[in-house]
């Protein structure tokens with residue numbers, strides 16, 4: 001503001017005008033209170049009945065009654081293609097199932113057999129950064145529960161936070177840090193439908209220890225024990241990757257890999273008592289890793305994808321045959 005009287009007068013006038021406007025607004029609101037907009041809580045975006053209708057639709061399309069459910073991560077869509085003689089259902093065919101995805105051509109469910117077991121796989125998941133509420137992103141897990149899935153295999157691509165991890169390595173998830181959930185963005189916020197599970201439940205052993213041990217056994221069997229790790233996954237909202245300062249923060253809080261998915265699916269799976277096995281394929285190097293040529297990283301990633309397919313097949317085989 002200048003020192004001239006004209007500006008001082010203008011300011012006083014502006015303040016008086018603002019006060020009058022505020023008083024007018026208050027009077028108007030008292031006469032007709034503004035309508036409250038109630039947002040649907042996360043847990044109620046898809047009701048039990050909605051999920052049941054989707055499950056029934058899938059059941060009507062295939063004779064497969066799956067025991068294993070697979071969620072394919074980015075770079076891992078080929079896991080769905082391992083399924084033999086699949087019935088392929090486009091998400092858009094299933095009533096209400098279709099949400100926003102960046103990759104529409106992968107938006108397919110595959111139901112069939114893998115290593116003799118009945119399996120259903122989502123070739124593409126829904127992400128929060130694509131504009132889907134977190135309660136919608138995890139809805140397919142509930143549909144899988146109603147399809148009779150006992151074992152949920154959740155896979156994803158991630159960046160290494162642990163400086164010992166390389167691109168193409170696989171991290172068996174033993175625990176997670178759910179930053180979205182910690183700041184009030186859980187798929188279970190809202191009314192609890194007891195038909196799915198209890199209001200409060202433990203997340204200890206959420207990533208089934210016996211299944212992790214089976215996977216570690218497999219790592220030895222296939223000679224990959226030096227590139228299959230067991231660690232903690234952290235979920236951020238994305239879509240931007242972390243800044244270096246955020247990366248350092250993640251290192252300090254004990255994360256080994258970071259991505260933008262998985263945890264809300266696992267929360268919902270544990271709520272309805274599914275057994276969970278999860279792994280992340282390291283697709284982006286840690287900021288501490290030496291710079292490698294793009295071609296080397298791509299070759300490592302391709303190796304990792306192959307190991308990941310082997311891991312999935314052997315896990316299904318062992319569990320299905322009680323080995």
Ligand SMILES: O=P(O)(O)O[C@H]1O[C@H](CO)[C@@H](O)[C@H]1O
Pocket residue numbers: 072073074075125127155156157158238259260261262
């Ligand atoms: O978690 P998935 O679906 O594997 O995808 C990961 O890869 C994408 C980023 O490249 C992000 O969506 C991240 O979460």
Ligand SMILES: Nc1nc2[nH]cnc2c(=O)[nH]1
Pocket residue numbers: 157158159236238240241242258259260283284
């Ligand atoms: N947050 C995050 N998620 C990823 N998913 C795949 N790569 C990355 C990454 O670098 N950061």
